[in-house]
Amino acid sequence: MAFEGLSERLQSALAKLKGKGKVSEADVKAAMREVRLALLEADVNYKVVKDFVSKVRERAVGQEVLKSLTPGQQVIKVVNEELTQLMGGAQSKLELTSKPSVIMMVGLQGAGKTTTTGKLGRYLKKQNRRPLLVAGDVYRPAAIRQLEVLGEQVELPVFSMGDQESPVTIAEKGVAEAKDQDYDTVLIDTAGRLHIDETMMEELKAIKEKVEPDETLLVVDAMTGQDAVNVAESFNRELGLTGVILTKLDGDTRGGAALSVRSVTDCPVKFSGMGEKVDALEPFHPERMASRILGMGDVLTLIEKA
Amino acid sequence: SKTSASLAGAMSSVFSRNKIDEELYEELEDILISADVGVDTTMEIVDRLRVEVKERKLKDPEELKPLLSEILVDMLKGEGDEAGMNQNPDGLTVILFVGVNGVGKTTTIGKLAHHYKEEGKKVMLAAGDTFRAGAIEQLEIWGDRVGVDVIRHQEGSDPAAVIYDGIQAARSRGADILLCDTAGRLQNKVNLMEELKKVHRVIGREVADAPHESLLVLDATTGQNALQQAKIFKEATNITGIVLTKMDGTAKGGIALAIRRELNVPVKWIGLGEKMDDLQPFNAEQFVHALFAKEVEKETGGA
Ligand SMILES: Nc1nc2c(ncn2[C@@H]2O[C@H](COP(=O)(O)OP(=O)(O)OP(=O)(O)O)[C@@H](O)[C@H]2O)c(=O)[nH]1
Ligand SMILES: Nc1nc2c(ncn2[C@@H]2O[C@H](COP(=O)(O)OP(=O)(O)OP(=O)(O)O)[C@@H](O)[C@H]2O)c(=O)[nH]1
Ligand SMILES: [Mg+2]
């Protein structure tokens, strides 16, 4: 895989650049060529890459080179700082203020919404909340059954009205049920849909208007390629997202979609899905994601040691 | 959307530039990258284009379009008619479906069952995903919809045993085709890939030359990781073809070009929606056309 040669390539690009007081344009150019390739191979959207590269170039040129670093390493240091910054810097938490607090899960087909609904319910229960899961996918075969099985696994109740009611009604009744029964958090699972499917996007808007969620979370598969920007942009425009959950990060993808989504929506990534089991959910760490996308953990360690 | 509109703009602007220069090649690279073709494959495509332009002494950017299509179609086609499905001429045909989580394996099985049933074949399904919540019920609903039998065990049981039973049942009921579902798994999970190898072995032991097709289901929205998926699933189950799903979205599925180039696995089917007739045989010319024209068509068609 192209991936494996990256660190080496970077090292050799950097090796040529040694012992100058200031970072020159030539230094930056050589290093940024490798960075650009690394980001593209990690599936960061090509436009996001362009913007990023020109921004870093500006910042890096003319910088004093730290004693311990070569100019190339200095550039990488800047790249990593900017990338972490772009990814949100610090970790972001859920903002749950209403009673009950409502969380709506949205996204493309197969992204991991239903599984993550179960995981997040479990996570919030551990924080001493009383979650109710709502089965709002009436389209996918056995979607309700899937959420019910997950509900059993995490020992949480599932509110369902079968697949003959509209998702808007189900969401509304689910929230009413939570009020009645004193649940403080409602997690609404919705059917997967394409961002260009107008009817289905209207349905989400209608649900959102009725239940006024505290959090509208876009669930994104970490393996998503260049199209991630289109998807995120549309969902954000139609719904006003409050956060993103990146799933399937237990795979070996570099996960550049994280950067694409972040930069077009300006929404923080709040959690990472790390497996199929209900306990495989972790808070998202921007700085770890930055080095994963760059695929050069060793280069960074080298810089940290210096 | 804004992004797709500007992409469409980029597509037509490439071929309507007034000369073939470096800028044009760079724009073309961007377009291929934005379709998930990947850096290496994009470079090869553009290099081949450069060579041809020189040899044929082309000057007009308009002439690039057919040339580029030719290169891409050629890359996708390989030799012979590999797009067709291999079938057992006398007896049971077994088709295995593999892939990472959530790509569309179970749905594609429903669609393909419908396709073969329409052709008058007797089709059966084996519920080899015994892991994911609701997976067996999902396949059973598809079985009902299409009107074919589903062989199932309990949740949590051994997938190889379900597939074994599926084969015995298909034989005794005189089925022509058995479609085997498996649980989604990420290719870096070593023990899950071992489990899949066992399923593959059981099929081969029970029916000579089976599975007749081992299809990797790939979500068209996937980026460069799809290449790694194809590589590892090929090692485990000797995949014979790809089903590219969710092509009804805005993703282009360009990674199929890289997979063909590096691993020589052909795309056989395209998934275009969630209903049972949303499946089409792969057509290289159409695919390449869509790679460049899809956004434009959507805009004019949808306006
Ligand atoms: N390895 C891994 N698999 C995951 C993760 N999250 C979800 N999955 C799997 O991905 C597949 C799809 O998950 P679902 O929860 O059904 O996805 P969904 O978005 O609800 O799908 P639709 O309702 O069909 O749109 C299942 O096989 C899940 O087990 C994750 O973090 N890691
Ligand atoms: N738009 C669209 N959606 C599709 C297509 N194929 C499958 N889907 C949807 O994608 C989601 C996942 O499909 P499944 O068939 O459950 O995928 P799977 O690979 O069996 O998933 P796991 O068994 O969990 O690994 C479902 O919501 C399907 O309806 C397609 O071609 N287009
Ligand atoms: Mg779901």
Ligand SMILES: [Mg+2]
């Ligand atoms: Mg399945």
